[in-house]
Amino acid sequence: MTPQPPIAAAVVLGLLNHVYFNRFEPQNVNVSFLAIIVQPLALTLAFNALSAANVLTTTSAFLATLTLSIGVYRLSPWHPLAHIPGPTLAKISKWWSVRLVLSGEQHRVFKALHDQYGDFVRVGPNEVSVIHVEAIKSVFGTGGFPKGQYYEPRVDPVHGTRSLLTSRGDAHANRRRIWNRGMSSESLRDFELILEKRLRQLLEHFDKFASTKSEIDMAAWFSYLMFDFMGDMAFGGGFEMLRDGKDNEGYWTLIKDGAKTIAVLSQLPWLAPALYKIPMLTRNTKRLRRFGAACAVNRAKSGPKLNKDLWFHLMDEEGHEKKRPTMADVIGDGVLAIIAGSDTSSVALSSFIWCLLSNPDVFARVQAEVDAVYPDPDSVFDSLKHGELRYLTACFNEALRLFPPVPTGGPRQIPPGAVGVVAGKIIPENTQVYVPAYAVHRNPRHFFPNPDKFDPDRWLRGGSSNEVLDHLAFIPFSYGAANCVGKGLAWREMLMVASALLKRYELRFGAGMEENGSWVDALDDAFVTSVGGKLLVQLSPRA
Numbered sequence: 001m002t003p004q005p006p007i008a009a010a011v012v013l014g015l016l017n018h019v020y021f022n023r024f025e026p027q028n029v030n031v032s033f034l035a036i037i038v039q040p041l042a043l044t045l046a047f048n049a050l051s052a053a054n055v056l057t058t059t060s061a062f063l064a065t066l067t068l069s070i071g072v073y074r075l076s077p078w079h080p081l082a083h084i085p086g087p088t089l090a091k092i093s094k095w096w097s098v099r100l101v102l103s104g105e106q107h108r109v110f111k112a113l114h115d116q117y118g119d120f121v122r123v124g125p126n127e128v129s130v131i132h133v134e135a136i137k138s139v140f141g142t143g144g145f146p147k148g149q150y151y152e153p154r155v156d157p158v159h160g161t162r163s164l165l166t167s168r169g170d171a172h173a174n175r176r177r178i179w180n181r182g183m184s185s186e187s188l189r190d191f192e193l194i195l196e197k198r199l200r201q202l203l204e205h206f207d208k209f210a211s212t213k214s215e216i217d218m219a220a221w222f223s224y225l226m227f228d229f230m231g232d233m234a235f236g237g238g239f240e241m242l243r244d245g246k247d248n249e250g251y252w253t254l255i256k257d258g259a260k261t262i263a264v265l266s267q268l269p270w271l272a273p274a275l276y277k278i279p280m281l282t283r284n285t286k287r288l289r290r291f292g293a294a295c296a297v298n299r300a301k302s303g304p305k306l307n308k309d310l311w312f313h314l315m316d317e318e319g320h321e322k323k324r325p326t327m328a329d330v331i332g333d334g335v336l337a338i339i340a341g342s343d344t345s346s347v348a349l350s351s352f353i354w355c356l357l358s359n360p361d362v363f364a365r366v367q368a369e370v371d372a373v374y375p376d377p378d379s380v381f382d383s384l385k386h387g388e389l390r391y392l393t394a395c396f397n398e399a400l401r402l403f404p405p406v407p408t409g410g411p412r413q414i415p416p417g418a419v420g421v422v423a424g425k426i427i428p429e430n431t432q433v434y435v436p437a438y439a440v441h442r443n444p445r446h447f448f449p450n451p452d453k454f455d456p457d458r459w460l461r462g463g464s465s466n467e468v469l470d471h472l473a474f475i476p477f478s479y480g481a482a483n484c485v486g487k488g489l490a491w492r493e494m495l496m497v498a499s500a501l502l503k504r505y506e507l508r509f510g511a512g513m514e515e516n517g518s519w520v521d522a523l524d525d526a527f528v529t530s531v532g533g534k535l536l537v538q539l540s541p542r543a
């Protein structure tokens with residue numbers, strides 16, 4: 001008689017595996033894969049039924065039971081997140097999130113889900129998104145939750161080194177102390193000279209474009225400016241995109257592509273170590289790091305060029321620390337500075353310009369304010385007057401509110417063995433909790449009336465009766481101990497660049513910008529916003 005495949009045993013084994021995976025959450029993907037392949041094979045052997053057909057049937061029964069059991073459990077009332085509503089597919093599988101991240105629509109979909117389900121939405125089998133204002137303090141604030149598995153694919157896959165963004169606990173606090181020194185008011189004054197030099201270089205190009213009234217892709221030029229500036233800051237120079245008027249070496253594209261890959265892998269952190277064995281997937285990171293390392297060697301030899309730069313502080317060249325940071329750590333943080341500090345600021349500037357050109361009355365008012373604060377064109381580089389730019393600041397607040405450059409951001413994770421309380425709801429251990437800025441900023445309980453409208457005056461009116469302006473719910477730079485360390489620098493960049501442009505030029509949309517749908521609809525959420533279309537602008541000299 002032909003031996004029958006042990007189907008009933010395969011079903012029991014599938015169920016037992018689910019219990020094991022659920023209880024112990026094994027992180028080693030190679031071992032887990034091996035176990036899944038070997039077990040059905042061993043079972044057919046144990047039942048003396050070894051044949052190709054029997055192995056196939058047993059494996060299918062085993063895998064079908066395991067998958068079904070996981071799916072049913074995730075939808076069942078026994079799942080610890082069963083009390084939180086959300087789309088069925090999101091509850092069942094992480095592949096829903098993978099598709100969402102690939103589409104670039106994560107921020108818009110999260111907002112739509114909150115509109116449908118309320119403050120708490122289950123956006124993954126073990127993920128929750130919360131937009132209640134109290135969540136900001138309880139998740140990011142003192143006594144909040146640490147970064148978890150989402151951030152693991154951002155650890156350098158080749159050297160295993162952690163940057164400020166991926167380090168936690170004491171390691172983060174120690175690193176942050178050095179960064180904070182690098183971003184003190186005194187340091188920022190030094191950085192301004194470096195920024196001014198780059199901004200003047202941008203204006204030379206713009207003067208030429210203005211004299212010929214040619215259309216330019218403003219978003220691309222802001223990126224060149226910010227990449228060159230951050231390259232100067234982190235490694236004493238190197239990109240020279242402004243000089244070339246393009247991304248000659250392809251670093252911008254490389255960072256853009258890399259950002260998307262990492263954003264997807266952040267949804268499947270258990271798969272990242274295996275995928276990182278594929279050379280193609282680490283090629284970009286290696287190239288960027290090689291670039292950083294080469295510049296770092298030059299920078300270490302030459303010393304700061306113009307003024308103390310960020311490298312000076314990160315490397316602790318003044319000797320404040322008992323233990324000096326290693327070259328490897330500082331290269332990692334330098335690369336982080338370029339990634340975290342270039343696209344964020346350039347997207348903020350681009351969104352601001354888009355908002356202004358879409359609202360000509362606001363444009364005229366803000367230009368008048370800049371003229372009043374800076375009567376002399378060469379004084380626009382003086383940041384001591386930034387406090388007087390109240391309306392311009394309100395315009396940036398509003399652009400950052402509507403289009404936060406980090407629109408969804410990374411979640412925090414409730415540690416194993418702990419129970420999280422987020423905005424009054426109990427959230428179980430190991431759950432990842434998002435507080436997405438885009439959805440928080442557009443909630444009428446936080447900004448009212450017209451939360452989707454560009455209305456800079458709401459910041460000046462300050463939430464009068466019948467209006468809501470909840471400052472705590474304004475989180476473009478996140479909140480708490482791991483908020484944006486470059487916030488002060490970003491504000492100086494935005495106000496200085498905007499003042500210089502408004503003082504010097506008339507700006508209007510290039511051809512087709514108003515008719516061809518909205519530029520902001522093509523903003524793609526890849527953790528940091530990635531610009532999808534050209535921001536065509538025509539410059540002309542001011543009379």
Ligand code: HEM
Pocket residue numbers: 164165166176336337338340341342344345348404405406409410475476477478481482483484485486487489490
């Ligand atoms: C408008 C511009 C900017 C925005 C909207 C922005 C936003 C953010 C956000 C939301 C975070 C938190 C990310 C997370 O929790 O995963 C962050 C972190 C960070 N940002 Fe920025 N950023 C901007 C500019 C800059 C600049 C100019 C730098 C300069 C180097 C910078 C450096 C960093 C670093 C190093 C971190 C990690 C901080 C930590 O983990 O302690 N950012 N930023």
